[in-house]
Amino acid sequence: MPRNIIDITDLTVEEIDQLIATAEDIIANPAKYQSACAHKQLATLFFEPSTRTRLSFESAMLALGGSVLGFSEAQSSSTAKGETVGDTIHTVSCYADIIAMRHPKEGAPYAAAQFSEVPIINAGDGGHNHPTQTLTDLLTIHREKGKLNGFTIGFCGDLKFGRTVHSLVNALSRYDNINYVLISPLELKLPRYVKEEAFKKRGIPYTQTTDLESVIPQLDILYMTRVQKERFFNEEEYLRLKDSYVLTPEKLVNAKENLSILHPLPRVNEISVAVDRDPRATYWKQVKNGKFIRMALIMKLLGIEV
Amino acid sequence: MNIDSIQNGVVLDHIQAGKSMDIYRYLHLDELDCSVAIIKNVRSDRMGKKDIIKIDSPMEVDLDVLGYIDANITVNIIRNGKRVEKKHLELPKKLVNIIHCKNPRCITVSEPQLDAIFLLSDAEKHTYRCAYCDTAKDKR
Numbered sequence: 042m043p044r045n046i047i048d049i050t051d052l053t054v055e056e057i058d059q060l061i062a063t064a065e066d067i068i069a070n071p072a073k074y075q076s077a078c079a080h081k082q083l084a085t086l087f088f089e090p091s092t093r094t095r096l097s098f099e100s101a102m103l104a105l106g107g108s109v110l111g112f113s114e115a116q117s118s119s120t121a122k123g124e125t126v127g128d129t130i131h132t133v134s135c136y137a138d139i140i141a142m143r144h145p146k147e148g149a150p151y152a153a154a155q156f157s158e159v160p161i162i163n164a165g166d167g168g169h170n171h172p173t174q175t176l177t178d179l180l181t182i183h184r185e186k187g188k189l190n191g192f193t194i195g196f197c198g199d200l201k202f203g204r205t206v207h208s209l210v211n212a213l214s215r216y217d218n219i220n221y222v223l224i225s226p227l228e229l230k231l232p233r234y235v236k237e238e239a240f241k242k243r244g245i246p247y248t249q250t251t252d253l254e255s256v257i258p259q260l261d262i263l264y265m266t267r268v269q270k271e272r273f274f275n276e277e278e279y280l281r282l283k284d285s286y287v288l289t290p291e292k293l294v295n296a297k298e299n300l301s302i303l304h305p306l307p308r309v310n311e312i313s314v315a316v317d318r319d320p321r322a323t324y325w326k327q328v329k330n331g332k333f334i335r336m337a338l339i340m341k342l343l344g345i346e347v
Numbered sequence: 348m349n350i351d352s353i354q355n356g357v358v359l360d361h362i363q364a365g366k367s368m369d370i371y372r373y374l375h376l377d378e379l380d381c382s383v384a385i386i387k388n389v390r391s392d393r394m395g396k397k398d399i400i401k402i403d404s405p406m407e408v409d410l411d412v413l414g415y416i417d418a419n420i421t422v423n424i425i426r427n428g429k430r431v432e433k434k435h436l437e438l439p440k441k442l443v444n445i446i447h448c449k450n451p452r453c454i455t456v457s458e459p460q461l462d463a464i465f466l467l468s469d470a471e472k473h474t475y476r477c478a479y480c481d482t483a484k485d486k487r
Contacts, residue, residue, distance in 0.1 A: 125458050125460070126454065126458060127458075127461070144454070145452075146452060146453065146454040146457055146458075147450065147452045147453050147454065147479065147480035147481075148453050148454040148455065148477065148478070148479020148480040149454040149479075151454075151478060151479045152454050152455075152458065152461050152479060155461075155462075166454075167452050167480075168452065169452075169480055169481065234476070234481055234483055237469075
């Protein structure tokens with residue numbers, strides 16, 4: 042049975058720490074890894090549009106000396122003819138050594154794993170999970186803070202449909218001594234099942250608020266998210282909520298000097314471009330880290346050590 | 348009220364009163380050719396009142412289905428008019444194609460040929476979650 046990464050909890054804390062260590066070594070010694078995946082093929086199956094995730098997977102495989110194939114939208118695959126996820130995966134697993142897939146339907150990678158003979162990596166399934174973004178976030182936090190515990194992190198924006206938030210909360214809840222501040226409109230609060238799994242079962246306290254400015258001074262990390270239009274069935278509700286939080290230089294006046302501002306991107310207007318010039322803006326570093334951690338993950342799932 | 352005892356078959360006892368028709372449907376008992384007796388609101392010292400189902404034919408009962416509906420049900424296997432086995436149930440860890448996800452965003456809704464898989468997430472609250480999308484299904 043191939044090893045799949047469908048949910049961040051498919052990896053143990055020790056495995057995550059090892060992936061971060063490998064990514065750090067890749068950053069320090071890139072040449073050492075340039076042929077690690079020679080003659081291996083990664084299929085990127087994106088049934089939903091993406092810039093960063095797809096390109097970072099492809100860039101990661103190319104940097105490891107491997108090659109890539111796949112599609113970037115469902116319309117250019119047989120899905121447009123009504124082919125099931127299972128049949129698509131069955132086919133692609135005949136051609137590739139490993140598959141990264143994004144799909145608008147929740148649970149599609151779990152379904153794919155039932156039909157695949159090669160490892161499946163969930164590159165995002167609807168509003169559900171996005172484990173490689175979480176690995177990216179964890180590597181970024183580790184590089185910025187030097188550790189994965191002992192800080193206060195605020196999650197701000199769409200915490201209901203924000204799959205990156207769900208995965209990161211789940212992952213961080215396995216580390217000690219972290220304070221969580223959940224900042225969202227009432228309609229977009231973190232789902233109850235995520236809070237139960239991550240916080241209540243482990244007895245971890247958390248704070249919920251609708252007011253970003255009142256809590257920003259206490260944060261070491263601020264994880265901003267976009268209100269995602271594609272997750273709403275009702276356009277009117279999206280329009281009402283989309284501008285709930287807009288981070289500007291003015292709102293950062295009372296924030297800590299060593300605050301790290303993360304965002305899984307893409308952004309629309311929830312972080313003003315003026316914030317990009319602030320040294321606390323960490324989201325472009327985060328993008329770069331995404332490539333390195335995916336290199337580490339691809340190697341791990343293919344059983345390749347350097 | 349008299350219901351004849353069965354010679355070879357299955358008696359489902361200690362069914363929570365009012366649940367027997369759910370079991371009839373979940374176990375597809377309507378597809379059987381043999382006699383099936385549904386006895387409702389039988390007096391019970393332990394339960395006050397209960398339902399009983401008697402199936403007059405040997406059959407494999409899906410214990411996972413029964414355990415999901417009511418883990419207190421007892422399954423009695425009857426051979427030659429005598430009880431030869433009494434099975435007690437427990438809440439199953441995994442349900443396959445017994446309940447279905449209602450989340451419109453779940454892949455099992457758009458691709459219904461996939462197995463509907465639910466995993467027990469909270470035994471105390473009898474909560475199952477869709478293995479695909481994590482949507483909860485509370486039994487109670």
